[in-house]
Amino acid sequence: MLITIKKESGSQVLAQVVETLLSRGLHHCISSTEEGVIIGLEKPPAQDVMEELNGMHCISEMLPIHTPWKLASKAFKKEKTLLTIKGVTIGGAEVVMMAGPCTIESKQQLQSIAKKLAGARVKVFRASAFKPRTSPYSFQGMGAKGLELHKMLQEEHNMLIETEVMDVRDVEMVASHVDIVRIGARNMQNFTLLKEVGACGKPVILKRGIAATVEEWLMSAEYIMAHGNHQVILCERGIRTFENSTRSTLDLSSVAVAQLLTHLPIIVDPSHAAGRRDIIPALSKAAIAVGADGLLIEVHDSPLDAKCDGKQALLPEELTALCIELDKVARAVGRSLQ
């Protein structure tokens, strides 16, 4: 159940509601945003508590929601969420291109790729400073130094920047350097991290875990929203199946299913699903056709030398050419590329 507190209510009346819930042992989350305060409960409380809450003038609405995800549900918000970040709208009629290297390797590497992508239709420049690697011996990312480089580029090119955050201790620093923070597939159910980005004030790209159901993915979005951050963008990036011709299996049905269940924007990352560059164009077109609001694609100008994921990286000029094709697909389904 979602309890909406009237905007003009002060902290004292809010404390009164909280006290009522606590006295009955009811666990709840307080989602406080600029739009107001919403208290979320797993299910409607007993009749006597309902009556007590009903009598409180600071409550404007008590909405029973029957799915486990509540703030993320269409029952809470029918219309699609549009996130406008420095003039770039995600979730609207225009499909948003997000692209960049897997990881930040050097100032020269980042500058060279960013320059080429800024000339394409890329609105969000991706690059990771913190890398979740399978092997502890693999390159782990440039860390804070990399973030500085990423931020510097934002001032040079007209693109938003995004990056992954892996550690609760880094959330504040990462959020202060980029426009969008990303929770990677491996951390989709790192609930402490989800709570922390719920309080970071920046939009969050939430990747689907490699073995997560759509419902679990939505519940992770709910964690972020329940802790005060409603700016969530879901990202399908492939799941683990028996198929080994691709790194993961891009589950485009999850996009179609999630669109029925949530108002949040949904983007697709064909790069980490495929693990190979040759099928990125086909998967990208399919993602737009199924209704994705954006694409997150890895690009490198020297894939053979890439420190991470070179096999799946497109060249900047390949991405530029792909954008022309993607715009045609977008137009065929009543949209266009931003």
Ligand code: PEP
């Ligand atoms: C990434 O986007 O850099 C990444 C590591 O992807 P994922 O978390 O989907 O594996």
Ligand code: MN
């Ligand atoms: Mn990668």
